[in-house]
Amino acid sequence: MTTTVSxxxxxxxxxxxxxxxxxxxxxxxxxxxxxIEAVEVEGDGVGMLxxxxxxxxxxxxxxxxxxxxxxxxxxxxxxxxxxxxxxNNYSAHVRAEPSASGCGIYWExxxxxxxxxxxxxxxxxxxxxxxAGLFAAQFEPAGNA
Numbered sequence: 001m002t003t004t005v006s007x008x009x010x011x012x013x014x015x016x017x018x019x020x021x022x023x024x025x026x027x028x029x030x031x032x033x034x035x036i037e038a039v040e041v042e043g044d045g046v047g048m049l050x051x052x053x054x055x056x057x058x059x060x061x062x063x064x065x066x067x068x069x070x071x072x073x074x075x076x077x078x079x080x081x082x083x084x085x086x087x088n089n090y091s092a093h094v095r096a097e098p099s100a101s102g103c104g105i106y107w108e109x110x111x112x113x114x115x116x117x118x119x120x121x122x123x124x125x126x127x128x129x130x131x132a133g134l135f136a137a138q139f140e141p142a143g144n145a
Contacts, residue, residue, distance in 0.1 A: 002088065003117035006110040007128035011135075012142035014102040021073040021096045023138060024105075027065045032138050033131075050077075066091075073097065086120060087111040092128075101142035107132035 013020065023032075028041035028050055040051040040060075050063045061079060068075040074095035084090055092109040107128045113120030 002112040002114060003120070004110060005113045005117060005121040005124050006108070007121075007124035007126070008106070008108040009125070009129040009132040010107075011105045011132045012099060012101050012103070013105060013136050013139035014142045015139040017073060017096045017098040017103040020103045020105060020139060021070070024073070024094065024096055024135065025068065025070065025075065027068070027075060027077065033134050049080075084111065086114050087124075088114065099142070103139075105132055105136050107135075 027048060028039065030036050030039050030050075030052065035055050036052055037055045037057070038053040042049040042051070046065055046068055048065050050065070052061045052063060053059065054061070061084070062081055063077050063079055065075060065077050072095065074093065076091065076093045078092075079087075079090040082088075088111065090109065090111040092107065094108075095106045097104045097106065109124055109128050111120075111124060
């Protein structure tokens with residue numbers, strides 16, 4: 001039996017939302033992400049495939065960009081195949097929104113957990129927080145400007 005679990009996280013930075021979006025919208029660029037050994041990109045724009053290999057792994061995680069909206073400063077992607085052990089049907093929605101302090105960066109994801117739903121929920125929440133934090137680290141944290 002599978003259970004749908006989700007994670008979400010918001011990080012505030014003092015950068016302008018349009019500047020954050022210009023960095024965020026480039027789905028194939030993961031230079032900001034620690035722990036990635038290799039990235040291969042096939043195609044361009046919606047439908048493109050980003051293949052990611054984590055440090056110390058021989059497996060590729062295949063992520064497909066399924067939506068990008070420049071006006072709303074958001075994109076969505078899915079992991080194809082068995083990319084994340086213990087999870088199926090992973091999807092994520094990412095967005096930048098103007099805020100009083102500069103910009104809020106949102107990372108929301110969901111997946112179907114194969115096993116222990118409580119542990120899977122905590123894992124997905126940690127993943128959302130970790131990815132949002134890594135991306136936000138490029139910018140000045142809000143309140144420190």
